[in-house]
Amino acid sequence: TWVVIKTIIRDCLKNIPNGGNYSVNVKIPSSAPSGKAIFQWMWNNAVGNRELYSNCVDVEIKGKKGGSIKGVVPLIANYGPGSFKIGEFPGANDKDGHEAFAKRKAITVRGPK
Numbered sequence: 001t002w003v004v005i006k007t008i009i010r011d012c013l014k015n016i017p018n019g020g021n022y023s024v025n026v027k028i029p030s031s032a033p034s035g036k037a038i039f040q041w042m043w044n045n046a047v048g049n050r051e052l053y054s055n056c057v058d059v060e061i062k063g064k065k066g067g068s069i070k071g072v073v074p075l076i077a078n079y080g081p082g083s084f085k086i087g088e089f090p091g092a093n094d095k096d097g098h099e100a101f102a103k104r105k106a107i108t109v110r111g112p113k
Helices: 098-102
Strands: 035-044 052-061 068-072 106-110
Antiparallel strands (some): 035 052, 068 106
16 A cells, blocks of 8 residues: 655756756654555656656665554556546646645555554
């Protein structure tokens, strides 16, 4: 089960020089359960072909026994037929899909007790 703990809309890669480094700090909630997990990022580009990028890394969380993480379900957009579509949004007034991101279902993922 995937749970989203951080969402950035429009500010991703903002003011980064061509070829520059980009990083985002994502705090794992202190309520998270201990154990092995997969951390994933997903990115819908603003300009160009409508694409969904993602990558994963194995992590080990040192959290609480029986803990949980609250967030929302991921929004899979621009990924084949039937997925939600977000058009290009290079301009400040272009539709960026934020309405759909705001409607994602809340979810709680619990670890073993």
